[in-house]
Amino acid sequence: MQLMPTLIHRNYVAAAAAQNDVYALGGAVRQKITKRTALTADYYYLFPGNTATNFRNALGLGVDLETGGHIFQLHVSNSLGMTEKFFVPETTGNFFAGDLYFGFTVARHFTIRPH
Template sequence: MQAQDLLNQLETQTTDSLRREYVTATFKGTRVINGHSIETPGKGSMLFLISHRFGTLNSGAYEFFGLDQATIRLGLEYGLNDQLAVGIGRSSLEKTYDGFVKYKALRQSSGPRPMPVSVTLLATTAVSTLKFQPEPERSTTSRFTYSYQALLARKFSSNLSVQLMPTLIHRNYVDLRRDENNVYAIGAAGRQKLTKRLALTAEYYYLLPGNTADDYRNSLALGFDIETGGHVFQLHFTNSQGMIEKFFVPQTTGNFFDGDIYFGFNISRAFQLRSQE
């Protein structure tokens, strides 16, 4: 009897050692702060996302330290399967509509043929519908901006996750001849869990040398993730007013350390529209 128990334990251990284990919940939401995380909603899941930014904290008491001003984005994201997701959104800033496709190419795993990182590929497009002055009005094609990212992340422990984001922004139209149609940046982000339901997050995008880097600032954001049942509530402070890549990568003007800080939040709610088989 004891010999049989030992054989069963050995068989179980051997089976476990041959099983690939995938890492989950590298980040709790599909956004780190401004930018995307490697996460997708999952098969058949619809995510409703509200992103909000007040004005800058250094705008003074007359503007109630930014609370009198507001910029908002409403978005929907849907998981076609566990790897592929699509999304749409609308921002009040420049009355911009955006859409994206997001694909989980690699997943961090342990066991046979372990994978040390997760890799998610992201492509987005955004179109401004703002009426520009003076006339003549801009063409439809000139209003489009595209972004491409490779999101590389590793969950080092149950408490610490880190992500890198090589980024390309292509703008069909720029205001001045010296402005760059193609803007390159490298982003870095992290999440440190503090308690069971609270985590500290940070995000930074470094503009590679060029005219855009000379004229604008790197995007910096610090925040907290709060898990509340079916919601993920994110509070943050950032020098970027816009909430999509078109804005916060190549168009950040605020100096974080001079008080050009936008307080804001993201709220997401997931709805399961199809059963996961």
């Protein structure tokens, strides 16, 4: 489990009513199901302000699949953005109304051993 106090600062915002500083509180969990499989979830609550009035809280669910040295992460979210700058302050989708986006990442684990 993880709790994430969050501050996103944007130097430039497109509208005068938009906030340069957006405060949020995130939470995440990861639960191993088997030795090579885990379920994940994350949620960001936007604190009250113009951003919270115009955008939604981000929610994501996922699964991690480990295969030898690779880790495949498959996730579904109501946010189109993939980095904090976009998914915390600019989520427009409603997760429970079917506004879902699918994403994935692949990571490779390397081990360097001295000769």
